[in-house]
Amino acid sequence: MTTQPPPSVLLGLALMAAAMLLVPTIDGIAKALSAAHSPLYISWARYAFSCVFVLPWAIGRRGRHFLPREQLPAHALRTFFAAASMCCFFAAIAFSPLADVTSAYFVGPILAAVLSVALLGEAMTLRKLAALTFGFLGAIIVVNPAGGLNAGLLLGVAAGALFALYIVATRKASRASDPVSTLAFQCLFGSAILAPLAAWNWSLPTGQELGLLLLMGAISATCHFMTISAFRHAEASVLAPLSYLELLGSVIVGYLAFGDLPGARIGAGAALIVAGGLILVQRRSNAKAASAIH
Secondary structure, X not given: OOOOOOHHHHHHHHHHHHHHHHHHHHHHHHHHHOOOOOHHHHHHHHHHHHHHHHXXXXXXXXXXXXXXXXXXXHHHHHHHHHHHHHHHHHHXXXXXXXXXXXXXXXXXXXXXXXXXXXXXXXXXXXXXXXXXXXXXXXXXXXXXXXXXOOHHHHHHHHHXXXXXXXXXXXXXXXXXXXXXXXXXXXXXXXXXXXXXXXHHOOOOOOHHHHHHHHHHHHHHHHHHHHHHHHHHHOOHHHHHHHHHHHHHHHHHHHHHHHOOOOOHHHHHHHHHHHXXXXXXXXXXXXXXXXXXXX
């Protein structure tokens, strides 16, 4: 007899699914803006306009101590990798369809599992090797070097690799940090380090584009809030598979906004990458179950 998940877990699943389906709308806005603005400027704007929504929430919760007070170098490092990953991703979608780039980007979690062996001393297992193999083959199929290298897809893989470093840096940072304070630091520090690049590539947005930038910041903040709330209601091993809904969202946004649909090759490569990621998720789920039983 199947046991129904508690209502709290169902709420966490719903929040995570909604956030992952909503994230590609941010990327769709960035892709639309890339016709008139530099990806570096758009990356800065995402952080800067997120501050408009994140900081009042963080200050309301934490008062004047709304920023993390410990492990600041670690927080700075992880934010640097997140910002660099975003810049590569936004540059990639200016060249290539959204779903194609997102497929390449999802090698990140698999690379993070392998990098954790070298950088964090975690054990190399058969599951990690299998995940790496699936992810590598999937990335090769997506990028398709035999058919001529595509700058957008290569940048998508680079964004995934930088995201992997972000994941490793996050694991290395203190886990005791309040997630709202961490998010506020990331928005502030991210906008600060990208400000010189934005100034160098400055372009004045029209009234309509300014509205899109505000919308991008609002959606970004909303997705972060929903994700933080989701992890309060359900375990990471339960929520992790839902991150791949972002691929589905990218297909929907890419088709509705730009008329793009991924071809069979991209679909096959994405399937291998997702399979590799789910192998890692299953490993974590089994570990959680074993610890609960014993």
